[in-house]
Amino acid sequence: MNRETVMVRIPPNPEHLALLRTAVAGFAARDHFTLDQVDDLRLAVEEGAVQLLKHVAGEGLTLTVTRTDPGIEVRLSADVDSDQPVIDEESFSWVILRALADDVSIEMQQGHAAIVLAKHRLASAPAFDEDDQDEA
Amino acid sequence: MTPQYTREDTRQLFQELRRTEDPQYREALARLHLPLVEYLAKRFKDRGEPLDDLIQVGSVGLLKAIDRFDLERGVEFSTYATPTIVGELKRYFRDKGWAVRVPRRLQELSLRLNKVVAQLTQDLGRSPTVPEIAKYAQISEDEVLEALESGQAYSTTSLDAPSGEDDDAPMRLDRLGEDDLRIDNLEYFASLAPLIEKLPERERTILYLRFFKGMTQSTIAERVGISQMHVSRLLTRILEFLREGMEGDVEY
Numbered sequence: 504m505n506r507e508t509v510m511v512r513i514p515p516n517p518e519h520l521a522l523l524r525t526a527v528a529g530f531a532a533r534d535h536f537t538l539d540q541v542d543d544l545r546l547a548v549e550e551g552a553v554q555l556l557k558h559v560a561g562e563g564l565t566l567t568v569t570r571t572d573p574g575i576e577v578r579l580s581a582d583v584d585s586d587q588p589v590i591d592e593e594s595f596s597w598v599i600l601r602a603l604a605d606d607v608s609i610e611m612q613q614g615h616a617a618i619v620l621a622k623h624r625l626a627s628a629p630a631f632d633e634d635d636q637d638e639a
Numbered sequence: 640m641t642p643q644y645t646r647e648d649t650r651q652l653f654q655e656l657r658r659t660e661d662p663q664y665r666e667a668l669a670r671l672h673l674p675l676v677e678y679l680a681k682r683f684k685d686r687g688e689p690l691d692d693l694i695q696v697g698s699v700g701l702l703k704a705i706d707r708f709d710l711e712r713g714v715e716f717s718t719y720a721t722p723t724i725v726g727e728l729k730r731y732f733r734d735k736g737w738a739v740r741v742p743r744r745l746q747e748l749s750l751r752l753n754k755v756v757a758q759l760t761q762d763l764g765r766s767p768t769v770p771e772i773a774k775y776a777q778i779s780e781d782e783v784l785e786a787l788e789s790g791q792a793y794s795t796t797s798l799d800a801p802s803g804e805d806d807d808a809p810m811r812l813d814r815l816g817e818d819d820l821r822i823d824n825l826e827y828f829a830s831l832a833p834l835i836e837k838l839p840e841r842e843r844t845i846l847y848l849r850f851f852k853g854m855t856q857s858t859i860a861e862r863v864g865i866s867q868m869h870v871s872r873l874l875t876r877i878l879e880f881l882r883e884g885m886e887g888d889v890e891y
Binding site for chain 2: 525533535536537538539542543546549602625
């Protein structure tokens with residue numbers, strides 16, 4: 504399986520959040536995620552990015568979407584101003600992200616933070632390989 | 640947001656207003672809180688409406704809040720007035736419908752896809768994928784995406800959700816925490832509860848079913864009796880509202 508990756512980097516400014524939403528939705532929609540799941544990802548990216556923006560210390564916030572075996576992995580990452588986890592596991596944001604993604608984790612490393620979300624493709628939705636190969 | 644010193648002024652003005660019913664106190668209160676209106680109106684400024692118009696609209700909300708505020712409630716006036724002003728602004732956009740200029744072709748496509756999605760959801764027993772929608776509607780995936788995107792644009796500008804005035808049936812807060820999550824122990828709960836209470840019943844139900852019960856949007860759509868796209872739009876708005884409320888409120 505190829506691990507295709509799309510990256511979008513925005514200035515740390517809420518005005519550009521729409522770009523991240525659109526990017527993740529476009530990627531997932533073409534990758535045979537259901538509309539429900541596409542919307543979940545859109546909401547999750549928005550929530551994660553808003554929380555991350557509160558702590559950004561660098562010049563940008565990066566969204567990385569990677570196609571994985573069970574689905575996709577979405578990373579929101581940025582340089583931040585502290586080593587505390589950017590999302591508290593007792594916060595409402597955490598509850599939201601846990602409900603929207605199949606897996607959520609926060610990585611904190613020397614002033615760099617990443618919110619990592621995983622979403623699995625539904626087994627009942629057709630696999631993407633067939634169509635892609637037909638077209639190719 | 641409201642400077643410290645205006646709190647006492649506000650209290651005194653309200654006392655005078657309630658005692659005398661003299662409109663000059665009402666005007667003084669409105670002037671004192673105009674910065675709050677301006678602050679809130681600015682949040683809507685990139686939606687294509689002149690800021691002056693928005694301040695005008697927000698002022699109507701402020702006056703409503705002044706007339707309805709009860710000093711005995713023990714909350715700051717700015718806390719009380721914020722959802723009313725925001726509600727007025729949102730109603731203004733809602734009444735304008737497709738406030739962002741979405742081409743007619745896309746509006747129609749978006750409405751048509753709504754029906755396609757409902758049909759496919761029923762046929763498949765789950766939410767459809769974009770390729771499935773494209774195939775069924777005999778259009779390209781790009782067109783589907785474009786239409787869905789414009790559907791979202793519609794949502795962010797026409798906000799029929801939280802007006803802050805529909806809280807006929809206050810949420811049974813204990814209901815929220817009943818199983819999987821022990822909400823009552825979480826620190827956010829205290830600041831969130833008053834905001835949730837401001838949501839209309841339907842929005843509260845959707846919030847609960849999606850985030851605390853883990854239901855999919857399609858399942859919720861069926862249960863509440865609206866389209867999946869509408870659930871999607873409402874969820875976006877609900878989260879936006881809760882985020883704004885937690886930021887904007889002076890409570891914490």
